[in-house]
Amino acid sequence: MSDRLPGFSTLAVHAGAQPDPTTGARATPIYQTTSFVFNDADHAASLFGLQAFGNIYTRIGNPTNAVLEERVAALEGGTAALAVASGHAAQVVVLQQLLQPGDEFIAARKLYGGSINQFTHAFKSFGWNVVWADPDDITSFERAVTPRTKAIFIESIANPGGSITDIEAISTVARKAGVPLIVDNTLASPYLIRPIDHGADIVVHSLTKFLGGHGNSLGGIIVDAGTFDWSTGGKYPMLSEPRPEYHGIRLQETFGNFAFAIACRVLGLRDLGPALSPFNAFMILTGIETLPLRMQKHCDNAKAIAEFLSGHPAVASVSYAGLPGDKYSQLARKYAPRGAGAVFTFSLKGGYDAGVSLVSKLQLFSHLANVGDTRSLVIHPASTTHSQLDDAAKIRSGAGPDVVRLSIGIEDKEDLIADLEQALSA
Amino acid sequence: MNHDAYPDNYIRGILNSVKSIAMVGASPVNVRPSYFAFKYLAQRGYDMIPVNPGHVGKELLGKPFVASLRDLGRPVDMIDIFRSSSHIMPVVEEALTLDPLPKVIWMQLGARDDAAAEKAEAAGIKVVMNRCPKIEYGRLSSEISWMGVNSRTLSSKRPPMPMQGMRLSLNRTSVGGGDTAASDRAAKAKNEQS
Numbered sequence: 001m002s003d004r005l006p007g008f009s010t011l012a013v014h015a016g017a018q019p020d021p022t023t024g025a026r027a028t029p030i031y032q033t034t035s036f037v038f039n040d041a042d043h044a045a046s047l048f049g050l051q052a053f054g055n056i057y058t059r060i061g062n063p064t065n066a067v068l069e070e071r072v073a074a075l076e077g078g079t080a081a082l083a084v085a086s087g088h089a090a091q092v093v094v095l096q097q098l099l100q101p102g103d104e105f106i107a108a109r110k111l112y113g114g115s116i117n118q119f120t121h122a123f124k125s126f127g128w129n130v131v132w133a134d135p136d137d138i139t140s141f142e143r144a145v146t147p148r149t150k151a152i153f154i155e156s157i158a159n160p161g162g163s164i165t166d167i168e169a170i171s172t173v174a175r176k177a178g179v180p181l182i183v184d185n186t187l188a189s190p191y192l193i194r195p196i197d198h199g200a201d202i203v204v205h206s207l208t209k210f211l212g213g214h215g216n217s218l219g220g221i222i223v224d225a226g227t228f229d230w231s232t233g234g235k236y237p238m239l240s241e242p243r244p245e246y247h248g249i250r251l252q253e254t255f256g257n258f259a260f261a262i263a264c265r266v267l268g269l270r271d272l273g274p275a276l277s278p279f280n281a282f283m284i285l286t287g288i289e290t291l292p293l294r295m296q297k298h299c300d301n302a303k304a305i306a307e308f309l310s311g312h313p314a315v316a317s318v319s320y321a322g323l324p325g326d327k328y329s330q331l332a333r334k335y336a337p338r339g340a341g342a343v344f345t346f347s348l349k350g351g352y353d354a355g356v357s358l359v360s361k362l363q364l365f366s367h368l369a370n371v372g373d374t375r376s377l378v379i380h381p382a383s384t385t386h387s388q389l390d391d392a393a394k395i396r397s398g399a400g401p402d403v404v405r406l407s408i409g410i411e412d413k414e415d416l417i418a419d420l421e422q423a424l425s426a
Numbered sequence: 427m428n429h430d431a432y433p434d435n436y437i438r439g440i441l442n443s444v445k446s447i448a449m450v451g452a453s454p455v456n457v458r459p460s461y462f463a464f465k466y467l468a469q470r471g472y473d474m475i476p477v478n479p480g481h482v483g484k485e486l487l488g489k490p491f492v493a494s495l496r497d498l499g500r501p502v503d504m505i506d507i508f509r510s511s512s513h514i515m516p517v518v519e520e521a522l523t524l525d526p527l528p529k530v531i532w533m534q535l536g537a538r539d540d541a542a543a544e545k546a547e548a549a550g551i552k553v554v555m556n557r558c559p560k561i562e563y564g565r566l567s568s569e570i571s572w573m574g575v576n577s578r579t580l581s582s583k584r585p586p587m588p589m590q591g592m593r594l595s596l597n598r599t600s601v602g603g604g605d606t607a608a609s610d611r612a613a614k615a616k617n618e619q620s
């Protein structure tokens with residue numbers, strides 16, 4: 001019963017999970033049920049009215065998912081979290097709480113290609129207008145702020161090039177603008193970077209990647225840092241105004257420093273519907289137990305392979321923040337001292353054709369559109385994940401035609417290097 | 427007491443020891459936070475007394491409203507103040523005229539008055555500010571984990587099934603379950619601004 005703070009690896013195994021009250025089961029059970037019985041009419045009314053803690057229906061919450069939520073909240077140093085069906089679902093649910101039609105949000109130009117698509121096209125049809133800024137030029141964020149700006153969105157380690165974002169500098173811009181900073185921490189995972197420690201107000205993840213870690217389950221999560229004051233200026237009516245959906249409850253006043261997570265659950269997930277399957281939550285939870293071990297191995301392997309590639313005659317350049325001379329190596333030392341992640345790009349002297357040929361000759365690396373798997377992965381972004389962008393936008397987001405992206409797994413690094421060696425020299 | 431970040435054992439000690447709670451500013455309107463907290467604490471076995479001069483003659487979940495702390499007519503262990511920061515001082519001053527004194531004065535989420543806290547502490551009363559007893563009870567019992575909230579507790583012990591009307595154990599053999607220091611820092615900065 002001491003107030004001693006446990007370490008990261010202890011939290012990765014224990015946070016949120018206690019033995020099952022009914023059976024004593026020690027592993028978190030998969031509560032594969034749509035619904036939960038009420039004790040009586042008053043209990044039902046209390047739950048629907050948000051007066052009591054408890055379960056109603058799996059679209060709103062589920063005990064297996066709740067363990068995952070508490071686990072990731074604890075790892076990120078947040079007050080609460082909400083798990084959803086995918087990383088993309090997390091992004092929609094977050095922005096739905098913050099933006100009204102006609103509002104704007106500022107996003108870093110260097111993002112996962114799918115996020116660029118979601119922001120540019122899908123969100124436009126909701127009337128949410130993205131304004132792009134350059135994460136390598138902090139003043140571009142300052143210049144992008146207008147009275148309609150409601151949030152700033154960045155990635156901690158940015159897809160696909162593995163560049164490191166100066167979270168603190170951008171959080172200063174957000175604070176001055178009076179808007180929350182949202183950080184997609186997918187590629188770093190909280191083992192490498194905890195964005196809340198650097199000023200993030202909301203953290204989102206695609207759990208599909210390193211947190212789940214085994215390439216078997218889609219999932220997403222939203223973590224509330226409990227740092228943003230939603231009540232000022234009526235700018236965030238979902239949080240500060242009486243909600244007609246709940247007979248006039250004001251969420252910030254009622255739930256304090258985890259009101260944002262509650263809003264995402266009771267306004268976002270409940271009404272938009274992208275619920276996470278409890279089975280996926282179980283798979284991802286199991287993955288998280290070994291996150292510290294895996295992530296360190298991912299990073300150590302990635303560094304060895306980046307070093308190998310930078311010395312190879314067929315390679316024009318390697319962009320990995322863990323290499324000493326890299327443009328982002330200073331930021332990497334500051335934000336990710338344990339390792340600069342395991343997703344990075346390199347370009348081949350032979351251009352587009354050499355990239356296509358490399359991918360086809362690799363035998364251990366799998367050619368697919370994912371990152372953060374135990375297995376090593378390879379892709380040619382220009383023809384796949386970033387193919388919807390025009391050429392200039394491809395280059396701006398680090399996915400030019402000669403660029404190959406790797407996601408390094410936890411195999412033996414010697415085998416991965418041998419595979420690259422044979423494919424490059426063949 | 428450092429009112430920016432309370433140790434779990436301080437809050438746990440309070441919630442484990444108090445039995446009767448007078449709630450100043452309790453509302454009969456069932457979407458108000460005070461109603462939520464009143465109902466929850468009553469269901470967890472606390473002896474609740476609603477205090478609100480605007481509702482004398484009515485009842486809150488079967489408990490008659492009293493107009494002020496002077497009208498309680500019996501000793502209470504804790505006074506839970508559901509008023510904004512600028513209305514705290516008079517309530518604390520009134521509480522200090524009670525005999526016996528309450529053991530605890532608790533100010534709700536969003537409410538903080540350091541001068542009032544100092545007066546109460548000088549009289550030997552424990553003070554909690556800017557917290558909700560419902561949330562703290564739910565957190566320490568881990569009941570709040572159903573909502574994906576970081577309870578900041580870890581335990582390898584099997585908990586009881588939470589049923590209505592049952593006091594839950596707040597004494598989980600737990601270590602602190604990780605920090606939410608960023609949130610505490612933000613609350614402190616906000617308080618220093620105002």
Ligand SMILES: Cc1ncc(COP(=O)(O)O)c(C=O)c1O
Nearest residue numbers: 086087088112159186206208219
């Ligand atoms: C950085 C990043 N954010 C978000 C996503 C979207 O996540 P999901 O595929 O789980 O919807 C991805 C997926 O590739 C990603 O890499």
